[in-house]
Amino acid sequence: MAGRVHLFYSSSVSHTISFLSPLYSATSRLRPICLRRTSPPAHMFCTCSTAADANPVPSGTPSSDPFVLTTPLYYVNAPPHMGSAYTTIAADAVARFQRLLGKKVIFITGTDEHGEKIATAAAASGSSPSDHCDAISQSYKALWNNLDIAYDRFIRTTDPQHEDIVREFYSRVLAKGDIYRADYEGLYCINCEEYKDEKELIKDNCCPIHLKPCVARKEDNYFFALSKYQKKLEEILRKNPEFVQPASRLNEVRGWVNSGLKDFSISRAAVDWGIPVPNDNKQTIYVWFDALLGYVSALSEGESQADLDTVVSNGWPASLHLIGKDILRFHAVYWPAMLLSAGLSLPKTVFGHGFLTKDGMKMGKSLGNTIEPDDLVKNFGSDAVRYFFLKEVELGSDGDYSEDRFINSVNAGLANTIGNLLNRTLGLLKKNCDSTLFVDSSVAAEGNPLKETVEDLVDKARDNYENLSLSAACDALLEVANAGNLYMNNRAPWTGFKIGGDSADAAAKDLVVILEIMRILAITLSPITPGLSLKMYMQLGFTEDQFYTTTWGESEWGGLKGGQVMGQPEPVFLRIDKKTGGEAPEVPKKNSPKKAVKKTDKAPQTQAAAQA
Numbered sequence: 127m128a129g130r131v132h133l134f135y136s137s138s139v140s141h142t143i144s145f146l147s148p149l150y151s152a153t154s155r156l157r158p159i160c161l162r163r164t165s166p167p168a169h170m171f172c173t174c175s176t177a178a179d180a181n182p183v184p185s186g187t188p189s190s191d192p193f194v195l196t197t198p199l200y201y202v203n204a205p206p207h208m209g210s211a212y213t214t215i216a217a218d219a220v221a222r223f224q225r226l227l228g229k230k231v232i233f234i235t236g237t238d239e240h241g242e243k244i245a246t247a248a249a250a251s252g253s254s255p256s257d258h259c260d261a262i263s264q265s266y267k268a269l270w271n272n273l274d275i276a277y278d279r280f281i282r283t284t285d286p287q288h289e290d291i292v293r294e295f296y297s298r299v300l301a302k303g304d305i306y307r308a309d310y311e312g313l314y315c316i317n318c319e320e321y322k323d324e325k326e327l328i329k330d331n332c333c334p335i336h337l338k339p340c341v342a343r344k345e346d347n348y349f350f351a352l353s354k355y356q357k358k359l360e361e362i363l364r365k366n367p368e369f370v371q372p373a374s375r376l377n378e379v380r381g382w383v384n385s386g387l388k389d390f391s392i393s394r395a396a397v398d399w400g401i402p403v404p405n406d407n408k409q410t411i412y413v414w415f416d417a418l419l420g421y422v423s424a425l426s427e428g429e430s431q432a433d434l435d436t437v438v439s440n441g442w443p444a445s446l447h448l449i450g451k452d453i454l455r456f457h458a459v460y461w462p463a464m465l466l467s468a469g470l471s472l473p474k475t476v477f478g479h480g481f482l483t484k485d486g487m488k489m490g491k492s493l494g495n496t497i498e499p500d501d502l503v504k505n506f507g508s509d510a511v512r513y514f515f516l517k518e519v520e521l522g523s524d525g526d527y528s529e530d531r532f533i534n535s536v537n538a539g540l541a542n543t544i545g546n547l548l549n550r551t552l553g554l555l556k557k558n559c560d561s562t563l564f565v566d567s568s569v570a571a572e573g574n575p576l577k578e579t580v581e582d583l584v585d586k587a588r589d590n591y592e593n594l595s596l597s598a599a600c601d602a603l604l605e606v607a608n609a610g611n612l613y614m615n616n617r618a619p620w621t622g623f624k625i626g627g628d629s630a631d632a633a634a635k636d637l638v639v640i641l642e643i644m645r646i647l648a649i650t651l652s653p654i655t656p657g658l659s660l661k662m663y664m665q666l667g668f669t670e671d672q673f674y675t676t677t678w679g680e681s682e683w684g685g686l687k688g689g690q691v692m693g694q695p696e697p698v699f700l701r702i703d704k705k706t707g708g709e710a711p712e713v714p715k716k717n718s719p720k721k722a723v724k725k726t727d728k729a730p731q732t733q734a735a736a737q738a
């Protein structure tokens with residue numbers, strides 16, 4: 127889904143209805159309005175309906191329904207960049223957290239492959255659109271693999287089952303009387319694949335986003351009667367404020383809706399590379415009326431027949447659409463209206479996060495001002511990349527990348543505060559206790575207020591995960607590690623071992639306390655840094671299989687047992703040397719989606735893991 131701007135009707139667009147579907151009649155000339163392009167609390171995971179309460183169509187999600195979450199389907203005009211990776215990493219962390227809670231999760235991502243821009247990009251590279259799409263969608267899959275993304279479904283809008291769903295959806299909306307035909311003339315931005323309002327253009331009729339001149343175009347198109355859904359959308363936004371998150375985005379969406387919704391064009395006459403409009407193969411379906419349906423068609427995977435009733439029974443509606451704020455209007459205005467028209471339930475939450483920027487401009491494929499995530503993974507490992515962007519860029523706000531900030535943050539958090547504490551503690555345990563735990567961690571912590579501190583922080587992290595405050599979840603977990611470091615320094619167990627007797631027993635208990643903290647951290651940090659967490663868990667004497675079957679419930683204090691033998695103290699995360707950068711880690715071969723949730727390969731996953 128490109129950050130395409132949709133323009134309804136502008137003063138620069140001459141628009142007259144030349145043909146009306148027998149099912150819909152418009153009587154007035156459509157008035158000009160243009161759209162500009164530009165982050166759920168605990169309740170979003172409750173099983174009661176939210177947006178669906180205001181939905182006139184049958185809805186409601188029983189508690190056994192899966193947690194379905196989506197990233198945008200990325201537009202294959204160019205390979206992925208750090209911006210595309212940002213949304214996907216955040217979605218992966220949410221998916222992993224929900225799995226830890228024991229939910230059945232369906233994490234959907236994929237690629238948006240139709241439209242003029244794709245045909246042009248293919249021609250420029252001397253390949254057919256279909257070969258081009260195969261190559262670029264593969265580059266997304268490869269990056270997700272390198273970033274440890276455990277998606278469940280990867281939908282391509284050129285998949286046959288998707289095309290079937292789009293046609294069925296279109297037919298439902300047509301039958302509802304919500305599609306009609308009209309003339310359209312105006313200035314067109316090929317990169318946005320949209321007609322633009324002259325008022326929003328900059329010098330020489332250039333698109334303000336892509337900085338390229340728009341071209342005059344005239345065609346007749348099919349339109350979707352968005353205006354019919356004005357009242358319903360107002361009601362949904364009033365009754366279900368959690369439908370759009372964070373609150374600042376909700377206000378934006380309310381502003382758009384309250385200023386009056388105008389119908390929009392859902393076909394293109396001049397674009398061959400698309401799904402033909404049913405009963406009119408001279409037109410193809412507009413990319414957004416096609417791509418948004420990918421969230422639905424992804425649920426038909428594995429079915430011999432792809433139809434809307436099947437996908438509904440397979441988990442629709444989605445619990446969460448995680449998107450960038452550039453495509454909020456499509457997801458929070460057009461999409462719910464389209465779903466209402468087709469008689470489908472609305473997603474529970476649309477979360478529009480902020481932008482990664484470079485020199486103040488949104489990083490994007492069209493502008494080419496991108497950071498290559500593969501380079502970051504190669505230099506620093508996937509855990510470092512995931513940690514930095516989730517901790518340092520609050521979901522919902524914009525954030526700038528700088529290598530210095532990256533290295534400082536990752537070194538301070540993962541290498542010093544967490545990795546070093548585990549390594550020191552295991553080193554002391556090896557030297558003084560033959561790497562064996564002296565007592566159960568529940569016994570070691572009797573009367574120790576640190577246990578309660580940790581429990582409170584873990585609860586805080588859980589709330590933050592649930593609210594999609596991923597950065598705050600990282601902060602709470604770092605506080606847990608800080609509390610462990612402080613305890614180690616205050617208690618100085620090495621002196622107790624030197625003294626011997628009761629003091630040595632107390633020191634041995636202290637080590638158990640700290641290792642229990644590390645166990646809890648390994649579990650609770652695993653949505654953010656799955657590779658590092660696995661490494662930590664295994665050093666604590668657990669197996670890989672045990673790691674992949676842990677639940678959030680197991681983060682309760684008391685998992686370590688007396689007599690348990692710990693692994694060898696080896697650094698789980700090495701400091702990154704500012705001068706040389708990180709050493710290249712082995713890029714793990716992993717992530718067939720399900721396998722990634724319960725991996726069986728043994729490849730090290732972090733810079734440190736590769737070196738350890």
Ligand SMILES: Nc1ncnc2c1ncn2[C@@H]1O[C@H](COP(=O)(O)OP(=O)(O)OP(=O)(O)O)[C@@H](O)[C@H]1O
Pocket residue numbers: 127128129130198199200201202203208209210212213448449450451452453480481482483488489490491492493
């Ligand atoms: N700079 C960015 N910061 C955060 N997320 C981004 C950024 N760029 C893209 N994304 C993610 O990708 C989505 C847009 O996908 P798309 O494939 O259109 O990428 P794009 O680079 O924005 O494309 P283009 O530059 O051609 O408009 C956004 O909604 C967001 O989820």
